[in-house]
Amino acid sequence: MDQPEVIAEMYKNPIEKVVASLSMFKDKKRFDIRIFYQVDARQFIPTRKGINLDVYSWQEFKEMIDKLDQAIKGNKKVKGE
Numbered sequence: 001m002d003q004p005e006v007i008a009e010m011y012k013n014p015i016e017k018v019v020a021s022l023s024m025f026k027d028k029k030r031f032d033i034r035i036f037y038q039v040d041a042r043q044f045i046p047t048r049k050g051i052n053l054d055v056y057s058w059q060e061f062k063e064m065i066d067k068l069d070q071a072i073k074g075n076k077k078v079k080g081e
Contacts, residue, residue, distance in 0.1 A: 004032060017044060022055075029055045 004021035011017045015038045023030050034050030053061060 014038075019044075019046075031055055031058060031061075 004023040006019055006021045008020045009017050012035065017036050017038075019032075019034055019036050021032050021034075023032060030052055031054075032050060032052040034052075035047045036044035037047060038044050
């Protein structure tokens, strides 16, 4: 897996999308969730805005997302609301 394998993507707005991918770095599998921006009609370029962790961190990251999901569904108040 020399090039990142795109697993999923979603558009953030008309010129940006969030891309989830898997890749290898120094013989370790990693996952990456990153914002890409559109530079022309066919090409998107990655930004520095994102997260890249080894797959051993996946379960802990997923648990964090699950907690965020519960807070969103529970209509948890956010500071400043």
